[in-house]
Amino acid sequence: MSKINALIEQWIPAHIRKLSAYHVQDVGNAIKLDAMENPYTWDENLRTAWLQRLHEVTLARYPDADASAVKAGLRQVMNIPENMDILLGNGSDEIIQMLALCFNAAERVLLVPEPSFVMYRLIGQAVGMRYLGVPLRENFALDVPAMLQAIAEHNPALIFLASPNNPTGNTFALADILQIVEASRGVVVIDEAYIPFGAETFMPHLEKYPNVLLMRTVSKLGLAGLRLGLLVAAPAWIAEIEKTRLPYNINSLTQVSASFALENFSVLQTQITQICKDRELLSQALRALPNVQVWDSMANFILFRVPDAPKAFAGLKAANILIKNLHGAHPMLENCLRVTIGTPEENRLFLTALEASL
Ligand SMILES: Cc1ncc(COP(=O)(O)O)c(C=O)c1O
Structure with a gap:
């Protein structure tokens, strides 16, 4: 075994070595x-107007650490209630990572219905959480009894529900989601990455359920290259999760471009x-x-x-x-x-x- 392999064996923990990138x-x-x-691009006029905005960016300076203009644009376009705060991530992938870092502690469980978005498992396992996948029903609906049993048995710290779900494309019934939310002593993250394509959002119910956090992204809207995701939740939740956010995680070019795109929504x-x-x-x-x-x-x-x-x-x-x-x-x-x-x-x-x- 080479020296590097020996060092990897010694210092990279087994739970990381077992993962695949x-x-x-x-x-x-x-x-x-x-x-x-x-699949669509912008017409020439819009591209020119966007490039003019980029022209004003000073790359020598760090970005606005709070990305306040972006948040204001998102709040308006996504109808985010005034009493909810926003956390931004370098894609919602980074938000999943922040959540995993925040909620992880010895033996904490991450519960996900399967098949679903693979990053939940990959990130959860990378930070050392115990990952538990519960199969969906044959029609890809939530298997509520199986989920409730897993909640009762393992008391998961975090549950991710992507609705619409990737890769199945279906939404989960609100009544099923609510049963899981009400049974859970931990937090349920509702991932609405695909909400722009016609499904009903959970946003109006958010205030009623203190253990629900709502995740969105601009990637599927047509801005995947920007890497910008958001978490919407009560201010006290956002204040805790902010502690794991790296400073300046939303770069200047993304901030200016996202604001421009949201103005031209x-x-x-x-x-x-x-x-x-x-x-x-x-x-x-x-x-x-x-x-x-x-x-x-x-x-x-x-x-x-x-x-x-x-x-x-x-x-x-x-x-x-x-x-x-x-x-x-x-x-x-x-x-x-x-x-x-x-x-x-x-x-x-x-x-x-x-x-x-x-
Ligand atoms: C359900 C779901 N959530 C989150 C993401 C990640 O999106 P982002 O580009 O914001 O990291 C994806 C990407 O495919 C997804 O399918």
């Missing part, structure tokens, strides 16, 4: 339908309306293919099952189209693939290539 697929010049990005809203329309068209077209099972989606992607997912995935890749192969990611996702809604032309190319690869 989050894998991002190699993109090249492929049509990219793998990561729930908005109607542009993103138009794009989202188009994405939702195209989701229905793509869903119908997928359902028309033989031997393809398609799940309803309230997000900007569709989960579907084919007879042989690795074969279909390889066929698409050969046609220069990148989607997400979920086969092997979880037992409930056997032969499942996930496609992000692209432009109508991208969707058409995807469908043609898929049909040829089944």
